[in-house]
Amino acid sequence: MCDTVVQLTPAGRGAIATLLIEGPNALRWARASFHSAGGRPLGGKTPDRLFVGHWGSQPPEPVVVRVQSEHSVEVHCHGGRAAVARLEQALVEQGCRRVAWQDWVRRRASDAIRAAAWIALAEARTERTAAILLDQCQGALSRAIQSIAELLAQDNATAADERLRRILGHVATGLHLVRPxxxxxxxxxxxxxxxxxxxxxxxxxxxxxxxxxxxxxxxxxxxxxxxxxxxxxxxxxxxxxxxxxxxxxxxxxxxxxxxxxxxxxxxxxxxxxxxxxxxxxxxxxxxxxxxxxxxxxxxxxxxxxxxxxxxxxxxxxxxxxxxxxxxxxVPRPPEPGEAVPFTPDQAEGLLRASDHLAQGDLAGAAHALEAMLRERSEQVANRFRQGEGLGRGD
Ligand SMILES: Nc1nc2c(ncn2[C@@H]2O[C@H](COP(=O)(O)OP(=O)(O)OP(=O)(O)O)[C@@H](O)[C@H]2O)c(=O)[nH]1
Ligand SMILES: [Mg+2]
CATH class of the missing domain: 3.40.50.300 (P-loop containing nucleotide triphosphate hydrolases)
Structure with missing residues (x-):
């Protein structure tokens, strides 16, 4: 596994930006550039400690470093693009690989739908739309799809069809959570x-x-x-x-x-x-x-x-x-915690499952649903294994 650096905060939008260094040498990379204000060395025995100081020397960039473990270090710096680019560049020159935040999210999420929800949540502009996406981040849609697949495995086409229809009823709302x-x-x-x-x-x-x-x-x-x-x-x-x-x-x-x-x-x-x-x-x-x-x-x-x-x-x-x-x-707003599909791919996947179900093809329907949870995560994992998945985090 190689070391990576990812910008977790949106580029140039906040007063503070957060970079995450991950990998076997994360703490070593941080130590190479960080100068502690109080002279306290980075790391030490207590986990999850904050250190105030600066990064580099020409000119020094004020930062707060949070050591989560030897393999995971957060660096908080000024939110402007120049400060972030400087820190990122220094880490890349030392041998870290830059990872796009979307790929970082996809790699961590337990399934493709939750990953897409976290990515969409970053685009949400109202509390109401963010709350619906947060429900999907926490697995509302993934669980609903899994439960339909289980009903199909039990040959319960009627109950599966009913649940599928209820989710499909929210497609139009879901597709307009980030697109007006x-x-x-x-x-x-x-x-x-x-x-x-x-x-x-x-x-x-x-x-x-x-x-x-x-x-x-x-x-x-x-x-x-x-x-x-x-x-x-x-x-x-x-x-x-x-x-x-x-x-x-x-x-x-x-x-x-x-x-x-x-x-x-x-x-x-x-x-x-x-x-x-x-x-x-x-x-x-x-x-x-x-x-x-x-x-x-x-x-x-x-x-x-x-x-x-x-x-x-x-x-x-x-x-x-x-x-x-x-x-x-939105004639029927989703209830809190309800499953809401929010991408065209998801809408297509659900419609495909519904078509299979209408033709009595329960296995085909289950396959279409399972593919929705799987596909992307596997693609991203492969890209990481092959050393891709890199890009600007903005
Ligand atoms: N009394 C009154 N005047 C209004 C009202 N709404 C608009 N107006 C006036 O009607 C005139 C036209 O308003 P606009 O909003 O430009 O109308 P519009 O439909 O956009 O017009 P076009 O762009 O030319 O098609 C302006 O003088 C407005 O102040 C209203 O509710 N009450
Ligand atoms: Mg007008």
């Missing part, structure tokens, strides 16, 4: 789409103007709605544009609408309801309809379809709208 849902705000010009986007994200992301046709391009902002990660996308007002730039904007808006996970169709309550608005609603039956400018008297005329009456300008009615967005995106 895309919610597109569309509707006729001047309806208050940009005002609504700004009100939801909490700052003036999009330009607002009383003149119709202000927004021309797609304007996005990532935010959290009820703890779910959402990319809100403002669009050009939908109308028969004559100017080529506006035409391009309207075409982009229509594409965004077609690809959206959820659409908010925003209309102006002070304008009479028209046939083109009716057609827009009919073309997007799953959209949330928003009747905006509820702070002003509504235009008399033909009845409007049901929808949320609110004022983006006065910010009234927004909470209810956010609640509906959350419910539409």
């Amino acid at each position: 849902w895309r919610v597109v705000v569309a509707g006729p010009p001047n309806a208050g789409k940009s005002t609504l986007l700004n009100a939801i994200v909490g700052y003036a992301r999009a330009i607002v103007d009383p003149r119709a046709g202000t927004t021309r391009d797609l304007v996005s902002s990532v935010t959290a709605v009820d703890g779910w990660l959402v990319e809100l996308c403002d669009t050009a007002g939908l109308r028969d544009a004559t100017h080529p730039v506006e035409q391009a904007g309207v075409a982009a808006a229509r594409r965004a609408l077609a690809e959206a996970d959820l659409a908010l169709l925003v209309f102006d309550l002070t304008c009479p309801w028209s046939a083109s608005e009716e057609a827009l609603v009919a073309a997007h039956p799953r959209a949330i309809v928003v009747h905006n400018k509820a702070d002003l008297p509504a235009a008399p005329g033909s009845p409007r379809p049901p929808g949320r009456h609110l004022s983006a300008l006065c910010q009234t009615g927004l909470e209810d709208l956010l609640g509906e967005i959350s419910l539409r995106l």
